[in-house]
Amino acid sequence: MDKNKIIVFDTTLRDGEQSPGASMNTEEKIQIALQLERLGVDVMEAGFAAASSGDFDAINQIAKQVSNIRVASLARALQNDIKAAGEAIAPAKNKRIHTFIATSPIHMEHKLKMTPDQVIKKAVEAVSYAKTFVDDVEFSCEDAGRSDIVFLKEICAAVVEAGARTLNLPDTVGFRLPNEIAVMIKEMVDFIGDRAIISVHNHNDLGLAVANTLASVQAGARQVECTINGLGERAGNAALEEIVMAIRTRNDVFAPLYTDIVTKEIYATSRLVASITGIEPQPNKAIVGKNAFAHESGIHQDGVLKCAQTYEIIKAEDIGAEKNSLVLGKHSGRHAFKDKLINLGFDLDNDELNDAFIKFKDLCDKKKEIFDDDIRALVSSEITKVPQIYDIEKLSTSSCNAGHASAAISIKFEDEIIQDAALGNGTADAIFKVIDRISGVNGELKDYKVGAVSQGKDALAKVTVKVAFENSVPTIGHGLDIDTMLASAKAYIGALNSYLSMKNK
Ligand code: KIV
Numbered sequence: 001m002d003k004n005k006i007i008v009f010d011t012t013l014r015d016g017e018q019s020p021g022a023s024m025n026t027e028e029k030i031q032i033a034l035q036l037e038r039l040g041v042d043v044m045e046a047g048f049a050a051a052s053s054g055d056f057d058a059i060n061q062i063a064k065q066v067s068n069i070r071v072a073s074l075a076r077a078l079q080n081d082i083k084a085a086g087e088a089i090a091p092a093k094n095k096r097i098h099t100f101i102a103t104s105p106i107h108m109e110h111k112l113k114m115t116p117d118q119v120i121k122k123a124v125e126a127v128s129y130a131k132t133f134v135d136d137v138e139f140s141c142e143d144a145g146r147s148d149i150v151f152l153k154e155i156c157a158a159v160v161e162a163g164a165r166t167l168n169l170p171d172t173v174g175f176r177l178p179n180e181i182a183v184m185i186k187e188m189v190d191f192i193g194d195r196a197i198i199s200v201h202n203h204n205d206l207g208l209a210v211a212n213t214l215a216s217v218q219a220g221a222r223q224v225e226c227t228i229n230g231l232g233e234r235a236g237n238a239a240l241e242e243i244v245m246a247i248r249t250r251n252d253v254f255a256p257l258y259t260d261i262v263t264k265e266i267y268a269t270s271r272l273v274a275s276i277t278g279i280e281p282q283p284n285k286a287i288v289g290k291n292a293f294a295h296e297s298g299i300h301q302d303g304v305l306k307c308a309q310t311y312e313i314i315k316a317e318d319i320g321a322e323k324n325s326l327v328l329g330k331h332s333g334r335h336a337f338k339d340k341l342i343n344l345g346f347d348l349d350n351d352e353l354n355d356a357f358i359k360f361k362d363l364c365d366k367k368k369e370i371f372d373d374d375i376r377a378l379v380s381s382e383i384t385k386v387p388q389i390y391d392i393e394k395l396s397t398s399s400c401n402a403g404h405a406s407a408a409i410s411i412k413f414e415d416e417i418i419q420d421a422a423l424g425n426g427t428a429d430a431i432f433k434v435i436d437r438i439s440g441v442n443g444e445l446k447d448y449k450v451g452a453v454s455q456g457k458d459a460l461a462k463v464t465v466k467v468a469f470e471n472s473v474p475t476i477g478h479g480l481d482i483d484t485m486l487a488s489a490k491a492y493i494g495a496l497n498s499y500l501s502m503k504n505k
């Protein structure tokens, strides 16, 4: 084990998915997993196998499809959880079970209702049982940030004895300051020595997750747990892209420490996660925000033109964020289109490429200028699409400032075309009502987001909806079209198809 290497443990598919509104279907998770592998992540937490059969299935599929990346599943310190985790990750070449139990007084007393000794016993049993499935077991002391250091040492020594090789010390509620975390990590690193790798997992409740992670690395932690775009429970987790670029950009401070992240894949990964989850990073978000490389003030623009380093510490190219250049057009051929996709980090099989090319040509007929972001949106909607149980054939809508908005729609279902129309409180409402009536499945709209993919009056509209059908867990649907209402209909049908395909499993 190289002592200077920082192991990057990505938990976008587990803790990231715990962001309100970020749930993903299996196909979407697989796409993100494959991209995380291209990004060079060392360990990918693919989910929480015992949470649901959908989670189990997604982890299992990912374990079958990735090559070398280490696939982890989270498990509470419970036999059933650990068994599910072990079975879900079984097909992976490199695998890990990540088991945890809370160690802070407040969690042990109020949540677990267990004494510290009972917690240690449970932790040791969990690690020993996990070792019957895999060699690589990680143990987390949930809420380590508010745990007693003497107890942390006691429980960590016990689980190391039982076979844990990574000890994760999460600041679960994002409470600690960088100097405080550094003291805790240093003390644990000194105590554990070579017996295990010390890992950190910081939440961002006070906006300090990345700062705390970097302070921990300087104090001796050699695994960082993080997510793309900083997604995660509540205010999120430490953002992978910020940690990695800080270590790289401030090489003067961090050397000889390094990560194996392929930084040129950062932007593509961020865009994929944003487009699948429908959660866009804030425009001024470090590294991947829309404005991260934009210079607005004249003084800055002048400086950058004279010498880029006057105001730029990172080049957009370093993270693979080329200028949003005008790309292909209606005369571009299949070959140029394929080259462009490779350039943007997409790896499509022949059928996917054909479908994407047809959609691209279709878009060229409607939109004058096609940008990289248009192509990214188009292709990610192609590769993450769910089975088309219902498909839109035609849509016409009318809206007015007095009177009724209406939608008439033709939908294909099992080789049959079904037509119907409805009135609504606004056009989108009319569309959703008529789709509910045709399918006979009632949906409650929980969230509706619309945004322009690139630039221009004819920009593609991207609509993301979250719908709870038949009072079930909400599913997400995405729709992409020049026409916002058609994009809304596609998104709603996408969420419906996703719900039905999960229900029919
Ligand atoms: O924040 C946390 O404590 C966690 C653990 C389950 C690792 O996510």
Ligand code: ZN
Binding pocket: 015, 170, 172, 201, 203, 233
């Ligand atoms: Zn967490």
